[in-house]
Amino acid sequence: MLKTTLIGHACLFIQSRETNFLTDPVFFDPHWESINVQCPERELKLESVPPVHILYLSHRHQDHFDVRTLAYLKRHPGILLPETVVLAPQDEILLEVLKELEFDNVQVVNDFEPVRIRDLTLTPTPSFNQDEWPEHGLLIHDGEVTVWNQVDTIVNPQVIQYIHKLYPTVHFAHLRFMPLLEGNFAHHKSLHLPFDEYSSFLRVAQALGPRFAVPGSAAFRYSDEYGFLNQYSFPATQTAFLNDLHEFCPEIQSSIFLSGDVAEISPGHTRIQTQASPFVRVARDDGHLVEFKPVMEVPSIRTRTQDPAEQKREGEEVREFIENRFVDRLKSCETFEVWRHWKVGYQLEVFGKNSEPDIWSIDFSLPELQIQPGRPGRMNIYEGISCSELFNLIHNRTNWDYVGASAQYRTFDNIYRVSPGNFEYFPSEKKFPHPLTEIFPSSREMDREKFMKDVRRWKDHA
Structure with a gap:
């Protein structure tokens, strides 16, 4: 039998007969550049883990x-033992932080290479995401029961086929359900439920x-300072997904699973014990704070x-x-001639403590490129950013993950040009620089620094 307890978000505490196992631990709020907090709010007794x-x-x-x-x-002995094994992907920055x-x-673990520790066989499953670093789901097998934690991975039919080759029966799965729209508001992208992505979770x-x-x-949700983004970022809920899953795959049993809930998984039965954990609830x-309503007022x-x-x-x-x-x-910039070609009218706004920004503009159609105060006659690209983040x-002190996700930067474009008898526009589905x-x-280096900044902050003070 295996037991999984949700501590929060992707952090699971998994128990077999002989082994305790912790995944992706996030114990403190706020986290992720102090933008996010756990949702629903939880109480975690660290001394009892x-x-x-x-x-x-x-x-x-x-x-x-x-x-x-x-x-x-x-820094705090008690949860990690001297013999605790840390399993991690082949990621230079991640491994450097651990060092x-x-x-x-x-x-280091690799795709579909099983690792045997105590009474568990752990098999990382690959992801076909767009990031430049490796990412894994995980199969957990104790000799009787198989659990798959999909985490954030994107999988194809071949991955599922290989899982079935290893373990014909998967007794329990933590499945992706949320097509996150983080950054879509700031980058003026679609705020509709991405149907292809969402339906892929069901498939x-x-x-x-x-x-x-x-x-x-x-x-998780955005913390209060960034709370307006909750209505623009989370287009699904556990309840909606489970309803859709029941319609799509009525043979799969399912349940909501919140911090403090415990799943007891045996070969013939799974039992969900609501709020049964002794250390988290x-x-x-x-x-309700993450209710998706992408039409609401937003602060400047x-x-x-x-x-x-x-x-x-x-x-x-x-x-x-x-x-x-x-x-x-x-x-x-290598893209300078692209802006010239499209005769871009560009507006940059920098926001200080007051609501009125400082505004500059550039007309890329002019022979002599100049930046001027005020608005352009035609605006093809808009970029607005807080003075602090620019x-x-x-000074290389921030990163686009934070600047974009926190909506301290907002942008849009309408790229076209007109010539005698011709109207030409840039395809909206493509990314324009x-x-x-x-x-x-x-x-x-920007990505590395955001982690090293936290290392300097927390290594001796956590």
Whole structure:
């Protein structure tokens, strides 16, 4: 028999007869650049979490790979044992963070290569996502029962076929159910339920055919400061997914699964014990805060810097950058001729402490490129950003994951050009380069620094 307890989001506490097993631990709120909190709100008694023999990390998204929690586990003996094995993907940044936090017994895992520890066989399953780093789901088998945790992975029929080759019967599955729209508001993308993605979750469930399934991951919301984004980011619910799953695959038993719920899984039966965990429970049902209503009022962008003297200093430096260095940086971009070709009218707004932003514009159709105060006659690309985050981008102190996900940056484009007798437009389904994201491109070093910043903050203080 296996028991799985949901601690929160993707963090599971799994027990076999001989082994305790922890996945993707996130113990503290807020997390992920202080943007997110667990939802529903939970109460977690850290002193009561049993010792674990295995710590499993699926990938390095910050809602799964939480540096503060990892630093806590390393600094506070009790949950991790001297012999605890850490299973992690072959990811240089993730492994570097573990090394900086002084983790021992780290074992790299690979797609479909089983790992035998105590009475468990653990088999990572691959993902076909678009990220540049590896990500895994996980099969857990104790000799009698098989559980699959899909985590955030994207799988194809061949993956499901191979799972069935290894284990013809999957007794229990934690399934993806939420097609997250994080960043869609900020980047002016569709706010409809992505039907192809959502229906793929149902098709995966049907192909896998577990005897019992629960919704997995996606148990978080934006914290109060960013709360308006909740209505723009979470287009599904556990209840809606389970209703759809019942219609699509009526043979699969299923249940809602919240923090503190425990699933007891045996070869012939699964029993869900609601709020049965001795160390975690739902503290408040605040699920209504993530009700999807992408038509509601949103606040303006505002600088995050609170100190007036710092606001002034940052504002002066940002203004100097825009008026004296911005155009030269644009000219050095590989996409400069693309903006020229489309005769782009560009508007940049920088938001300080007041609601009225500073506005600059560039007309890429002019022979001499200049940045001017005020609005352009035609706006093909708009970028709005808080002064604090543009300042941080200039100084390599932030990353686009945070800037975009927190809506401190917002953008849209309408790309077309007119010539005698001709109207030409750029396909809306394709991504058009925007000046700020070209000048400050996402990079491996930017991604690394967001984790190392947390290492410096939490290593000796968690």
